[in-house]
Amino acid sequence: MPDTRNITLTVNGEPMAAQVETRVHLADFLRQDARLTGTHLGCEHGVCGSCTVIVDGEAVRSCLMLAVQADGKSVTTIEGLADEDGMHPVQRAFQDNHGLQCGFCTPGMVMTLTAYLGENGEPDDRDIREAISGNMCRCTGYQGIVAAGLQAAEELRGGI
């Protein structure tokens, strides 16, 4: 018999209750149980960053957390960033600066930068590069992503 637990958590502001097998990681839970497939699996060993989500306000690699460990927590995924008024400044900045091509690493990049900019509102080029040094992109060469991070930072500071 599989080992399961009942959990309750908030996902993108919505309460959720589920029974999960304890060995299922948070990324798989979000993708399959919550049907939010925007969070991607690129390596499943915690290096590529594609699975990054925000848990209780902090950026986390969701492939390195068990779903049961999200019990009682608040999770934000890429699907939860935009609101009725449109895309989040980070998302918009990515489009403006051609910060994505295939889009696979993108949710992880966006969530990483959203969390990072919440803690450091005045980054420079170097800061952004270090902030995304735990996220791999094979398409863009990063420069558009860095430009997106800087633009988003400026907008979030009220500069745009």
Added chain:
Amino acid sequence: MNRYVGAEVLRSEDPRLLTGHGRYIDDIVLPDMVHAVFVRAEYAHARVTAIDAAEARTLPGVHAVLTLAELGEPYAEKLMVQPYPSPAFAQDIRSYPLAKDEVCYVGEPIAVVVADTRHIAEDAADLVEVHYEELPAIVDCRQALEADAPTAHLDTPDNLAGSLAVGFGDVEEAFENAPHVFAEEFLQHRGGAHSMECRGVIARDQPHDEGLTIYSSTQAPYLVRATVARYLEDDESRVRVIAPDVGGGFGPKAGVYPEEIVIPLAARILKRPVKWVEDRREHFIATNQQGDQLWSLEVAAEDDGTIRGVRGHVISDTGAYTSYGLVLAITSLFPLPGPYAIAALDVKLDVVFTNTPTKSPVRGAGRPDAAYAMERMIERVARELELDPAELRARNFVPSDQFPYQPGHKTAQGSPVTYDSGDFHGCLDKVKEIADYDNFKSRQAAARLDGRYLGIGVSAYIEDTGMGPYEGATVRVQPSGKVQIQAGTASQGQGHATVFAQVVADQLGVGIDDVVYQSADTAMFPLGVGTVASRTVVAASTAIFNAADEVRQKAVALAADLLEAAEADLELADGTVFVKGSPTASVGLGELARQLTPFNTQAVPEGFTPGLEATSYNVTKGPPTASGSHIAELEVDIDTGAVTLLKYSVAHDCGRMLNPQLVEGQVLGGVVHGLGNALYERMYYDEVGQPQSTNYGEYFLPLAAEMPPIEIVHLETLSPLNPLGVKGAGEGGTIPAANAVIAAIENALAPFGIVVNDYPVDPQRICELLDQASVPSPAGDPG
């Protein structure tokens, strides 16, 4: 007229992808779907003497464990199809879809487990016991042709897969009378694709209904359809292949893999949809990749550095199978001699088998290997004759007034290699300017006074882009006025939907938001080839342009009738056709479409065929030749061997840029991949062929914090070979990057006479070279 083409139009793909609404292979859930996991070979070369799946089959939730025998007749005796036949084969060795009785690389699929969930399938896969009899393995391609080398496959005479040669001119003469002849030998190693999304296949078989539907994270849906249909002996009309959103391809997703045969067969046998998604470890060991190439070349030069000729030999590893033909070898050879006008060339290449994963092109596709080889010889001449490397290149470049230029050899298809247009000198001048090349020596000297070692490296290339044979598209105006493009292309993030919409929007005078692009589905458009080798924009834009042009002409002709105006007086804008100077005398494109698609009680307008649409195929002329020059500036720490990239400059010529921002993105991504090849990416195997570096803690991809600022300047020498004047842009960033870096390291360490040659190069290797050059070592050398 050109409102969109040439402008920086934001991508229409982005909002969906940015808000988590992409639909990649693992996002697709079909009713009744089950999950597959492959049991893979644990030895690089072994006989498989037994496969015991009894315990695995009893695990709750397991639906089947299939080996080759269980795939049924005739597949149990049927080798995978060769997609790229060639007369140059000595031995064309392909695998069965699942191993028969021999495995030839770690990772080769042996059995497939199908279960309710991926988790259970993995549990069951762990229970499958495979009995092996280990065999000698050949791992290093440099030894593969030695007399006593183990053969990668049993019962084969040797490890030779094929031999190729490229050449022109009188090489004997070039060398005999040359004042200078230099020989170089170097080992190139490029790694894997490492698209952030791995491969994946979903198959659904509905024999009483639509037949077989295959979703695959592929660059080549039509090749997959043709190959799978042929293999399964199904009619192509009953096989549909769809590439959903694909998270990067870079070459290896253009092959046809055993999984693309086995998963459909499993779906057919189990009578329910089956999904397999590759995990990252599998990507390391079971997806095609590049590997080693050993180049041994000689260059003959005049006193002033003019190259008289190049000759030599290459050993190119194809890994365990030739399942991608000899394509990698061909693309590594035929781009010689690059942007240089030389009198004679004679290079032979042997493709050899090893017990490692199959080798096939990765971003740049052999062209980086050819470019590097030529650039190495240029560096050697510059070093020996004490000439400035940029100046030496300029001296040997094809002059700008000699296009179209034919170096002298023929393509593998037999036509003369031709560079259609270019300005190699212009690129070099521009890149030198943005790199501040002329002031480098003083920067370097000042740094040396501080005990710091700066270096600069130049690299130039050509790229045959837009290769054939063809692509096609339909452009159709809907009664709503929206325009639909359907094409046989497939995107992995290049922005096709946006770029092609730009072309059509300009042609038909509609807003870009009113154009929708559909592709990568064999049921949606009949014929296509695939996205590789920087070909799609070139090959498809002409088809799309021509189809849109036909639609435009038809719209104008019908509007002329309806408005009782002369065609020459009509214009298209804002989704309407109107009389110049009388905007109220107009008819909407949607209205025209409606008139051309009547129903029962109406008639097709006299003299017209139904539909405001056209289909056009472009049989490519070409290939258009893209080109450029790169300059890398870096610092080497001689205590630790660390290389810090300081600035990277690119002059890039891809003909007309349809969307400059997208072109930049392609170049930037390509450059970073090339920097990764130069400094980081190596697959390690032990002496019996066990892959060592199968995770991202041990195999290093380039990351943001180590990348320098990259500045790009564009030239546009239009291609005369297509109406838009475009050339491919997908891989030019990668092609020359390795030499720019390696030469810059050598330039930094020139005081010590260090030559690097082999890549990737890591800090440890640089320290070894410093030790060998007896450079005094920091902090007390143990001796």
Added chain:
Amino acid sequence: MKPAPFTYHDPTTVSELVSLLGSLEDARLLAGGQSLMAMLNLRLAQPEHLVDLNTVAGMDGIEASATGLRVGSMVRQATLLKNAGPNTGIPVVGEALRWVGHFQTRTRGTIGGSLSHLDPAAELPAVSLLHDAELTVEGPQGVRRVPMREWPRGYMTPNVGEHEVLTSIEFRYWDEPHGYAFEEFARRHGDFALVAVGALLAVSDGVITRAAVAIAGATPTPARLDEAEKALVGQAARPDTFRSAANIVRQREAMSDAYTDARYRQRLAGVLTERVLMKAASRAAETEEDR
């Protein structure tokens, strides 16, 4: 790559945890998960039982005293970083933490996890050695205090029994003013160190009065460089002193693997030692000026 099945346990108190550990065979402790979850996903670890330390109250406190800083083993690396800045008693820990992984991993990764995993290249064990940390281990047999020097028993093998758990770490402050430095050589930002060296140096009137130097990545376990320390104390805080100490460090045996050979590790050990001593000395001079 999915974990093999296990039975999950989520004790809520330390005593519940301890009694659970006493009763389970083949159990692994899940702290930050940044190492263990990857191993579980790759099926490199397949324990019968997984005991979640994140649900246990009371293991994530931070308490300063006159003599040191006591840190619960489940304190997140990100939290520790905030408590180890230049104006605290353990700035070398803060400097080392900037090299530990990436900011996403530091939100989950814990000091206890790092010390218990004991990767040869890990930074936190090395700086714990610098501060002569005292580790508290609890198990069914009771509470043990383990000096950090006695913590590494061998390659990735800490001095903790099968049924025991590390509950807190106390960094011992240096009473005397001192300089500090930590430097690492890695292929890319955030990667595992090839070699890392940290140092604390107290300097009085230009003479080194106390020295602690620790190294990670060169050998299967992190180490205090006693021989180098002896060669520093009593000497002038000058480049040639640091060069001699670096020479000693360079002679130490180092390990080889498929990617990096011993000779190169030795070279890095020497280079980093020299750099770190120079930096620590210059910071020590600054604190002397400030007085």
